[in-house]
Amino acid sequence: MSEIISSDNLRKLAAEWIEQGVRVAAPQHAGGRVLYLPLKNSADLLLDAFIHPANSAKEFLFPKSETLYAYRVEGQDVKLVEAPGTETPQVLLGVRPCDAAAFPILDHIFNWDCADELYNRRRRNTTIVVLACSAHDANCFCTSVGLGPASERGADVLLVPLTNDTFEVRSVTEKGRSLFAGKTQTDNVAAMAAAGPEPRFAPDAVRKFSAANFEHPIWGEHALACVGCGACAHTCPTCHCFDIVDEHGERVRNWDSCQFSLFTLHASGHNPRPDQGSRQRQRILHKFSIYPDKFGEILCTGCGNCTRNCPAGLGVLPLLIAIEHEEHLPA
Amino acid sequence: MSEVFEPRIVAFVCNWCTYLGADLAGTTRLEYPANVRIVRLPCSGRIDFNLLIKAFEIGADAVLVSGCHPGDCHYNTGNYHARRRWMLFRPLLEVLGFDMRRLHFAWISAAESRKFQQTVKQVVEETRQLGPYQYPAPPTDSYGAGREPHKNHFDAAAAQQRAREMLEAKEVDVVIGYGSSGPVFIRRPEDVDQITCEETGLNLAAYLGRKEVRAMGRAAILTKPMDAGALVVLERESQIESGAVKTIPIGEPGKGDFSDLDALLALPPAERMAWWAGEFARCTRCYACRQVCPMCYCERCIADKNRPVVIDTSPTPVGNFAWHVTRAFHLAGRCVGCGACNHACPVGIDLRLLNMAVHRAVAEQFDFNVGADPKAESPIGCWAPADHEEFIR
Amino acid sequence: MKNIYQPDLMEVAAVQRHTADVKSVKVRFRDADCAQQFQFRVGQFGIFSSFGYGESVFNICSSSTWSDGLEFCFRKTGRVTEALWEIEEGDTIGFRGPYGNGYPVEAWKGKNLIFLGGGIAMPPIRCAIWYALENRADYGDITIVYGARTVADLVYVNELAEWSKRERVRVIQCVDPGGETPNWTGEIGFVPTVFERAQVAAENSVALVIGPPIMIKNTMPVLDRMGLPRASVYTSLENRMKCGVGKCGRCNCGPVYVCKEGPVFTMEELAALPQDY
Known part of the structure; x- marks a missing residue:
């Protein structure tokens, strides 16, 4: 027996949550594309006919700009004012498995040694309702990094599309179970997950190659077309690099990107990563070598957003395929 | 709110005319509202638009910008240049929907203490009616529909042919073209089939300044109808030599659509x-x-x-x-x-x-066409006596 | 739970100007409990903030054996250091830390210490020198070679003079050719050359080398020639950092987060890392 819910009832449920003051974020149409945005009207909720939103769901746990604390300078003295932390419950509704899988991965970095309470507090107050994929595009490569169209990693609930506008509701955690308790019907149908993309490369080969080839022409060659913007990092579910600045009496953390030329620039003017090639290398190394070495997990969920959003059509995938090819060349 | 709203006005004024006009207002005991904070700059030509934006950002309810009358500039032409910039800055603020009633321009000479007094009084009164300036909250009902990225289709065969000729004749060392997912850098004639013109969103002139691209030698770029204008501007601004970059035009020019x-x-x-x-x-x-x-x-x-x-x-x-x-x-x-x-x-x-x-x-x-003549003076870098100024008090 | 990005407040106790663009500052915790609990190891760093301008990373250049506050030293080069340049006694700054690994002063016990520094790299060496002097019996001979571009660029000159009066401490100061003044009594030349001329014995020694990349690059062959193994040569990296706690993702040097696993490395360890610094 399985639990099911119709899309109408799901929308009603979303409307109820909004009514109760829950912050609901979900894929919607905006700016000529699909984006994860706070849901204002449950009719705007998208449940099919999109591959992956142009942004990632990380911004609801790790916002693009966040006040760490405020301060007031009073003569020679300073008063610190703690950031007004919010305990508002939130539901990420209809996020793709590749977005949900990013959260357990990000938990490592925000909690090794010292815990980032700002992230953790949002994490605790968030329930993640994953919508399994029914299609993929040429940029998707979840199956290459150990995930898939119906992966439960990071999900509290997994919705798998059935025919006739209905979803099978698979509760993964207690949090998810209680969210949908009493809201579903039972049925004896079981949803079949769609087939994922064919695996495109082996992460181990990438790790081996990038660890052994810090200096290699492939980095510079692939970075030729890179314009040095942060579109890849900002739309990536796992990229988490940030900057800290003072603005208007607050200390604020903002998303940053390893592709910006200022990212590693020293005050002396020296820059350890002086060109786009070394910055692209850092992005690959961080995801496929540094992070796995430290935390045992690849810092990539194969969502394909970096390629989808790259103005120059790059992203990690073409480079990863090229590396795999390079790794298998006879020595 | 029980308190009376007292607008905060920031006045950016030039050192030689308006500041002295304000000073004269003080010494001749012409009273004007204390709502105005005067920021003195050397010349109205130095009053950068970012200062105006910053003032609103940190709490101004209205901004007054004032300098010497035309012909009176201490540096001869600073105020004419300023006028030019405001002529173009105002249409930008207009499309953004910025409340133009909060931004005031004036010419006030060192002798016009009364004009300074009257202008400040008017600005304060008008702003009082408008209420405090606030950056608006986004609409609450739905999100902007935006524009779907549209794709044009271009004939790749002709571009490939031209690229091959250029590389074979050693006219250029690299052809920057559009491939299946973005830019491709073609250095050998046999590689021109990588130019497929499938993804043509970028303007390839953006790559010309890159160190790695410069190191490749003489370049040709594929240009969509609007793209080649960039080369004209780059030449006007001394970023490239005249004729140094070859072009391979693709697509037919369309009509400007506003x-x-x-x-x-x-x-x-x-x-x-x-x-x-x-x-x-x-x-x-x-x-x-x-x-x-x-x-x-x-x-x-x-x-x-x-x-x-x-x-x-x-x-x-x-x-x-x-x-x-x-x-x-x-x-x-x-x-x-x-x-x-x-x-x-x-x-x-x-x-x-x-x-x-x-x-x-x-x-x-x-009457300036940006991408037409590299020798034509940029409209933002020059001025004309006849520049209109009906928006200046 | 404590917000890991929130600093403790410190009061400026003293400001000392060393050169035209280098100052050192002594600060004390405003909160008595903080002052009580605070401990650090020499070689660790702190994140100091000027409120309204931002945070900057500096080595804690006082000795960990001193109980009265802490000191840092900076060159005026950017937004935050320009703001810190203006601070006066009694002002408040923010401090987070201590962060990083610090020098292995326990492992150095019983060894002769060689300190080689260039320019603004004196402060991170200074804390180690004072630590060794405060625990004099634990360490052997101390050699300090410190150079700067010109006489006017030398920092902590009074302390250099003081150290040279201590027992079994040899201090050699040098300036680049052309950087000397008529009454300059120190050496003229670059740190690596001056150090080689000094004929320091390698037996039972460790070296701490901090300075601009070019100085470190040219010093390494000298140390190799005198037979000091690279595992006994230490340096401190200065990668750009924001968070200091291994999260912001910019200080890594290959697989190593400099803010957590560094900033102190042996040259042997560095050789195994990619050239990402």
Whole structure:
């Protein structure tokens, strides 16, 4: 027996949550594309006919700009004012498995040694309702990094599309179970997950190659077309690099990107990563070598957003395929 | 609110005329409201638009900008240059829906203490009626529909042929073309089939300043109808030598279409401002718009400078507003309308509309065609005695 | 739970100007409990903030054996250091830390210590020198070679004079050719050359080398020639950092987060890392 819910009832449920003051974020149409945005009207909720939103769901746990604390300078003295932390419950509704899988991965970095309470507090107050994929595009490569169209990693609930506008509701955690308790019907149908993309490369080969080839022409060659913007990092579910600045009496953390030329620039003017090639290398190394070495997990969920959003059509995938090819060349 | 609203007015004034006019008002005991904070600069030509934006950002309810009358400038022409810039800056603020009643321009001489008094009084009274300035909240009902990225189709065979000829004749060392997913850098004639013209969103002139590309030698680039204008501007601004970059044109030129801009301008200003607030709310400051722009070749962008911080680096509503105003205005008389910024924006902000507003003002007010003649003086770098000034008191 | 990005407040106790663009500052915790609990190891760093301008990373250049506050030293080069340049006694700054690994002063016990520094790299060496002097019996001979571009660029000159009066401490100061003044009594030349001329014995020694990349690059062959193994040569990296706690993602040097696993490395360890610094 399985639990099911119709899309109408799901929308009603979303409307109820909004009514109760829950912050609901979900894929919607905006700016000529699909984006994860706070849901204002449950009719705007998208449940099919999109591959992956142009942004990632990380911004609801790790916002693009966040006040760490405020301060007031009073003569020679300073008063610190703690950031007004919010305990508002939130539901990420209809996020793709590749977005949900990013959260357990990000938990490592925000909690090794010292815990980032700002992230953790949002994490605790968030329930993640994953919508399994029914299609993929040429940029998707979840199956290459150990995930898939119906992966439960990071999900509290997994919705798998059935025919006739209905979803099978698979509760993964207690949090998810209680969210949908009493809201579903039972049925004896079981949803079949769609087939994922064919695996495109082996992460181990990438790790081996990038660890052994810090200096290699492939980095510079692939970075030729890179314009040095942060579109890849900002739309990536796992990229988490940030900057800290003072603005208007607050200390604020903002998303940053390893592709910006200022990212590693020293005050002396020296820059350890002086060109786009070394910055692209850092992005690959961080995801496929540094992070796995430290935390045992690849810092990539194969969502394909970096390629989808790259103005120059790059992203990690073409480079990863090229590396795999390079790794298998006879020595 | 029980308290009476006391507007805060920031007056940016030049040192030689308006400041002395204000001073004279004081010494001759002409009273004017204490709501005004005077910021003295050497010349109205030095009053950067970023100062105006900053003033609103940190709490001004209205801004007064004032300098010497035409012909009176201590530095001869600073006020004429200032007038030029305001002529183009105002259309940009208009398309953004900024409340133009909060921004005042005046010529006030050192002798016109009474005019200073009267102007300040008027500005304070008008602003009192308007209430406090607030950056608007985005619309609450839905999100902007935005523009679908549209794809043009180009004939790759002709471009391949031309690229092959150029490389074989050693006319150029590299042809930068469009491949299946983006730019390709072709250095050997046998590789020209990589030019497939499938993804043509970028303006390839953006790559010309790159160290790695310069190192390849003489370059030819594929240009869509609007793209080649960028080479004209780069030459005008001494970034490339005349004729140094060859072009392989693709596609037929279309007609300029301002219908989207007109539709936006048909909305009341407050609605425009709120609509843009919703659009800018999505901006993450990935700077893709800047990085793909052939005109954004500055070694270090003003947005990346921090002494002082002119534009907040945080992707907050006010920070994003300041960034997009700056980006668009730094392209005044320079944007060639290639649309690469729109193509690049991952969150689908229709940045083109801002550029179009300034572009149209440049064309209409100065009869200037940005991408036509590299020798023609940039409209933002010159001035004319006949420049209109009906917006200046 | 404590917000890991929130600093403790410190009061400026003293400001000392060393050169035209280098100052050192002594600060004390405003909160008595903080002052009580605070401990650090020499070689660790702190994140100091000027409110309204931002945060900057500096080595804690006082000795960990001193109980009265802590000191840091900076050159005026950017937004935050320009703001810190203006601070006066009694002002408040923010401090987070201590962060990083610090020098292995326990492992150095019983060894002769060689300190080689260039320019603004004196402060991170200074804390180690004072630590060794405060625990004099634990360490053997101490050699300090310190150079700067010109006489006017030398920092902590009074302390250099003081150290040279201590027992079994040899201090050699040098300036680049052309950087000397008429009454300059120190050496003229670059740190590596001057150090080689000094004929320091390698037996039972460890070296701490901090300075601009070019100085470190040219010093390494000298140390190799005198037979000091690279595992006994230490340096401190200065990668750009924001968070200091291994999250912001910019200080890594290959797989190593400099803010957590560094900033102190042996040259042997560095050789195994990619050239990402």
